[in-house]
Amino acid sequence: MEPTTTSDPAPAHTGDQSREQWSSKIGFVLAAAGSAIGLGNIWRFPYVTGENGGAAFVIVYLACIALICLPYLLAELALGRHSQKNPVGAIRAVAGRTPWVIVGGLGILTGLFILSYYGVIAGWTFGYIFKNVASPDTTFTEFIATPWLVLPLFVLFLGFTAAIVQGGVEDGIERAAKVLMPILLVLMLLVIVRGVTLEGASAGLSFYLNPDFSKIGSEAIVAALGQAFFSLSLGMGAMVTYGSYLPEEENLLSAGGWVALFDTSIALLAGLMIFPAVFALDADPQAGPTLVFDVLPGLFQQMPLGTVVGMLFFLLLSVAALTSTVSLMEVVVSYCMDEQQWSRSKSVAVVTGAAFVFGFPAALSQGISPALGDMSWLVGEGGVLGATDFLGIMDKIWGDISLALGALLLCVFVGWVWSTADAAMEIRSGEGAFAPGTARLWGAFVRYVCPLVILVVVLNAFDLFSYFGLFD
Ligand code: TRP
Numbered sequence: 001m002e003p004t005t006t007s008d009p010a011p012a013h014t015g016d017q018s019r020e021q022w023s024s025k026i027g028f029v030l031a032a033a034g035s036a037i038g039l040g041n042i043w044r045f046p047y048v049t050g051e052n053g054g055a056a057f058v059i060v061y062l063a064c065i066a067l068i069c070l071p072y073l074l075a076e077l078a079l080g081r082h083s084q085k086n087p088v089g090a091i092r093a094v095a096g097r098t099p100w101v102i103v104g105g106l107g108i109l110t111g112l113f114i115l116s117y118y119g120v121i122a123g124w125t126f127g128y129i130f131k132n133v134a135s136p137d138t139t140f141t142e143f144i145a146t147p148w149l150v151l152p153l154f155v156l157f158l159g160f161t162a163a164i165v166q167g168g169v170e171d172g173i174e175r176a177a178k179v180l181m182p183i184l185l186v187l188m189l190l191v192i193v194r195g196v197t198l199e200g201a202s203a204g205l206s207f208y209l210n211p212d213f214s215k216i217g218s219e220a221i222v223a224a225l226g227q228a229f230f231s232l233s234l235g236m237g238a239m240v241t242y243g244s245y246l247p248e249e250e251n252l253l254s255a256g257g258w259v260a261l262f263d264t265s266i267a268l269l270a271g272l273m274i275f276p277a278v279f280a281l282d283a284d285p286q287a288g289p290t291l292v293f294d295v296l297p298g299l300f301q302q303m304p305l306g307t308v309v310g311m312l313f314f315l316l317l318s319v320a321a322l323t324s325t326v327s328l329m330e331v332v333v334s335y336c337m338d339e340q341q342w343s344r345s346k347s348v349a350v351v352t353g354a355a356f357v358f359g360f361p362a363a364l365s366q367g368i369s370p371a372l373g374d375m376s377w378l379v380g381e382g383g384v385l386g387a388t389d390f391l392g393i394m395d396k397i398w399g400d401i402s403l404a405l406g407a408l409l410l411c412v413f414v415g416w417v418w419s420t421a422d423a424a425m426e427i428r429s430g431e432g433a434f435a436p437g438t439a440r441l442w443g444a445f446v447r448y449v450c451p452l453v454i455l456v457v458v459l460n461a462f463d464l465f466s467y468f469g470l471f472d
Contacts, residue, residue, distance in 0.1 A: 420439075
């Protein structure tokens with residue numbers, strides 16, 4: 001495979017000429033940022049930060065983004081644009097028939113499973129648009145334990161996602177995201193101002209901004225890296241797929257940089273929105289997944305026009321979640337179309353059905369079915385990385401472990417099997433600079449630094465070091 005080094009008017013290297021493309025770099029950056037920005041930033045980041053001790057965790061998280069995720073993001077984008085394929089097809093396109101395609105397959109499976117439980121949480125978000133008007137006294141715990149609410153909401157949200165993936169992403173969701181994402185940002189800023197001016201908010205600011213590194217253990221580092229991958233939609237080939245629609249003349253370095261910058265800023269702002277309010281309203285920062293849903297409505301109540309702000313906030317959060325579920329579904333659908341030769345409609349129908357089957361127990365695991373709510377009968381008292389409920393276990397397995405594992409393997413694939421020289425050439429082929437020195441540095445990260453760090457973190461997650469008597 002010869003990488004193209006000039007801007008070629010027919011950019012498809014190996015794919016078919018009819019493959020869709022983003023209309024512009026802005027289009028790509030918005031779509032990729034839309035995939036990245038979602039519940040991961042606004043719901044998951046604050047509670048994972050809260051569980052892992054606050055500011056020190058945030059610093060570890062930022063280091064993961066800059067040193068591991070950004071170089072790795074470029075590798076995914078380069079592989080995607082070069083091959084113009086879904087993750088499985090991309091690996092085959094550059095390396096032929098090799099066992100490495102299994103890594104692509106793992107990515108597809110991961111996308112399906114994340115979609116299944118993510119859709120459940122997105123359904124709650126959607127329900128929360130109306131909840132505080134319809135039934136303000138219902139607590140979050142009661143809400144998610146009400147089957148006739150959570151199941152229809154989950155189905156509805158999967159339906160929205162399917163409709164958009166079926167109808168094509170660019171016109172609908174991209175255009176909507178262009179308008180709605182900036183509104184979300186403004187709204188977050190408003191809520192932040194209210195939050196930090198509440199009495200007692202400073203304790204929250206100090207929790208969020210004053211690092212205490214004694215709180216960082218190996219579990220916190222696993223969580224930080226897992227969260228960084230999850231938030232940037234990395235480790236399962238979503239950015240391979242989105243990169244495959246990128247025109248040749250676009251600069252991958254700056255496109256990737258913008259996506260990482262937007263995503264990280266929104267996550268940091270989400271923390272700023274939540275923690276002052278958590279402390280001012282006397283909530284528990286370690287509350288876990290319920291944190292945002294419990295705390296924010298209390299904060300809205302203290303704002304002028306709080307009801308409207310609350311409704312608008314959960315509406316926009318639903319939109320952010322929708323652009324993320326769309327990307328999750330699109331990866332699996334693009335695989336079904338490219339590799340199984342199914343039509344788009346059939347792919348969408350099958351993927352939606354499968355997501356429903358696996359999301360169903362996740363929806364029931366939050367207070368409806370005791371057997372799914374506490375699965376220690378299956379996974380032992382310690383759970384999977386501490387989680388014992390079905391949804392939590394799925395999130396640990398697919399959202400933390402599988403993304404890290406997938407990233408490790410894809411990184412080794414790009415660094416050692418495909419070659420960083422070809423990949424660097426692909427990155428350089430667009431406009432803008434990717435100087436030889438930068439390219440060499442990037443190559444060293446993709447070949448050595450990223451895989452080693454991810455490996456240590458993954459081994460740690462499985463407690464293998466202590467098994468062999470190393471490190472403590
Ligand atoms: N990044 C999204 C979020 O933060 C979730 C998401 C969308 C995702 N597509 C993904 C996570 C692909 C991992 C892989 O909410």
